[in-house]
Amino acid sequence: MRHPALTALRRVRTEDVPLVDAFHQRCSPAQLLHRWGRTQLPHRTLGQLLAQADCWLGLGAGDEPLALVCTGPVSRETGVFDLGLQVADAHQRRGIGTALARHAAQHAHARGAHTLSTYTQASNRPMLRLLRRLGTVRETRHGAHLDVRLHLGVSGLARRSSPHPKEPLYAPQCPGQEVAAPA
Template sequence: MALWRVRATVDDRPGYLSVLTASLALRSVNILAVQVHTTEEGAVDDFLVDAPDTMTEADLMAAVVKGRGRDAFVARAEAEGLVDQPTRALALAGRLVHEPDALAETVLPETLAALLDATDVRWRPEATTDLPGFHGGRMVLADPAGGSYEVLRALPAFTPAEYARAQALVEVAATLQRQDRARRQHREQIGMLLPDGTELVLRPAVQDDVPAVREMIEDCSPATLRHRFRGVTRREGAVADEARLRRLLEPSNGVTLLAVAPGSRVVAMATLLVEGDLGEATVLVEDGWQRRGLGTALMRRLHAHAEGSGLAALTVHVAADNVAMLRTLRRLGADRFERDGAQVSVTLATAAETPATSGQ
């Protein structure tokens, strides 16, 4: 006897599955497992069967056609196929739990390939115009962390159930990645002592900080928000937008730091975005925490991060009436101020630029 995988579409009407199984039984084909996928074209029946050694692929295909099956797919199977698909999916999800370090790069693509019997799985970090879904042997899965996965196989065509399982697996992986980052970043947090003796914690932001950061933003005055978000007001609704906050907290090309007061309350955030060898820094401090040295401390931290990353300079776009921030940047050594209307672009050199500058 030999194991085969058989997939065929039949009309989603009473009795049609029994016609197909009877046709297989008449040829001494033993059905070991079956799944039924409901689609717009009909019911897709996926069998794992044990057939006589003398039976060929053409014989099985003929039996399927005789049983009113269409769009048939027949291929030899391995003993691993005896595990039902829900159990198989759970086992593969368990692998994600035990190997969080390389989820996006290797583990998740390999897991998706095993789950779907795919020939190729590719992760796209950039935004794509393709909507999540599937067509034939191509599937696009949305990655909650950004980007998407493209999954390819020749035959058979993907089904809604397979797509749902794969998307669920991607979402499990994204959750595990966030939790792993949170654990690692928790270890990276440092204490901060303000000049007035107040103790804060400074740490990298994670996706789970969205509610706390939104609360901080809602507590900020319109003037403070205008200075940070260049004219955007709370009333316009764009500041606390969920998608925008998620991108802001974990930017793909930089880092966001949060200052956390006792009680896990976020009172300030600072973001460094990198493009080439230049960085752009922004700082937002809740009104009640301004003029206490917190903005200066955060800007120093971003400057140090830029130097450690080998950036040539740091640029800060400041409202012309934001006297406190302009004064802070001067204290940090900024010597280039370019005004354009109501905005001043300030350039702060880093140590990485010093050797080239001093040699001229």
């Protein structure tokens, strides 16, 4: 995960609620509603998410939380991991989301995933562009939403992004440990 604005990647734990809250304060109510379906993320929801997925905060200068990415297995679908991504309003369209999506893809691939799945509004053009740039996607419409599937196989994202496709770009050795971004 290389991006000039990101200085560290912090794996999120339940005790990181204040840091996640600080990140969400950098997001507009409209963006929070778009991403979570509400303008405030209850702490219980974060706990439920962390029980099912691995999440990281992308940190900038001064440990400012710039983005949140999560990935975890989709129930009932072996080898399919969900991708959740949110970038603070002031830092969007600068490649941060792409860098974190690549990290999440490699993490998922290292844990046996062959596909990343994102369920998003069909009008969410920035997310759709990001996913389409990462590789071949299959989109299935469900009313105003799309189920977007990104293949992580031999010619997929996980193999193109790293010389070591079985390993994430970098992930903390211990939950909550911060890791400096590689040069």
